[in-house]
Amino acid sequence: MGKLRADISMSLDGFIAGPNDSPDNGLGDGGERLHQWVYGLKAWREPHGMTGGKEGPDSDVMAESIEGVGATIMGRRMFDFAEEPWGINPPFHNDVFVVTHRPREPLLKEGGTTFHFVSSIEEALKQAEGAAGNQHISVAGGASIIQQLLTLGLLDELQVHIAPVLLGGGRPLFNGMGKTIELKPARVVASDTVTHIKYQPAKK
């Protein structure tokens, strides 16, 4: 069986979106800064249907996070704001399970991405395991889904891409979990533009 892995970009002060995020302003004010490290990379451009781009440690980390992924899980907020920018051929190229209280029919896109809408994290996991087979399940975010999986002790890997910026406000990744969770640093990759820390969270 593959691993359950979360990958997310965060500012040093703990935000995954800037202030005033909304469906029309998904990353919040200034939140694009968190993803600045990624846009020029070869490994990011490829699944987005573009050629070229920068190679090196950041691109290798990005490529690794995509490789061998057989299914994706995400929160409803992330889907809502990103569906349009992702366009007709979203960058997942596998089954994506969106946790939402508003069930709807599956949404087929080009390039192998199908969005399925499920009512709980448990249901998302169950269906993602079936879709992924021996491959990994990628948790794309947002904060709520990652917090739930950490609290349940189910994540195999949490990779945080720490962007070198203090946003000063916004949507926190780890707000108010109210319990202590041990992490084990598994691998650190550093560049001039971002620090990637891969943790193995304590499991249940």
Next chain:
Amino acid sequence: MGKLRADISMSLDGFIAGPNDSPDNGLGDGGERLHQWVYGLKAWREPHGMTGGKEGPDSDVMAESIEGVGATIMGRRMFDFAEEPWGINPPFHNDVFVVTHRPREPLLKEGGTTFHFVSSIEEALKQAEGAAGNQHISVAGGASIIQQLLTLGLLDELQVHIAPVLLGGGRPLFNGMGKTIELKPARVVASDTVTHIKYQPAKK
């Protein structure tokens, strides 16, 4: 002239003390966990008057943060809770400037540490510069002092020692600064127990 450098241990979720911190519980509930990486190190034991301890990258980072420091700045809260544990021979061995609204006479300790009590961060900086000469000024914390120096654009280096734990609550390092501050990663050192990221904050 030396550099103005801050060094501080933080959980991945951004806390420098656990919940319920007070003068009697300076690190808050569970906050000792943040400093677990440091206690066994040779470079930590030495200024505390102890011999032996573990060598390696964490000890080297610790040694570097102490080397060439000619003066120290800290907040009043930190002084209040740590004065007793530090004992008669505190680990600074230089002039320490405590920012407080309650002025008092300097406090001489053994081993070259003298605590001076000053009424503002600007006054602390001015006096620390005089005391340090060509050596570095170390900012020992806490959060408020570091936030003020970042906001003023005065810090040359901010080294965050990220402890691999989610505390789930406590005293945040960067709470509510309300402005975006760019940082430049200058050096990352990783071990099994902690990740040290040294940043050069944007200056004014």
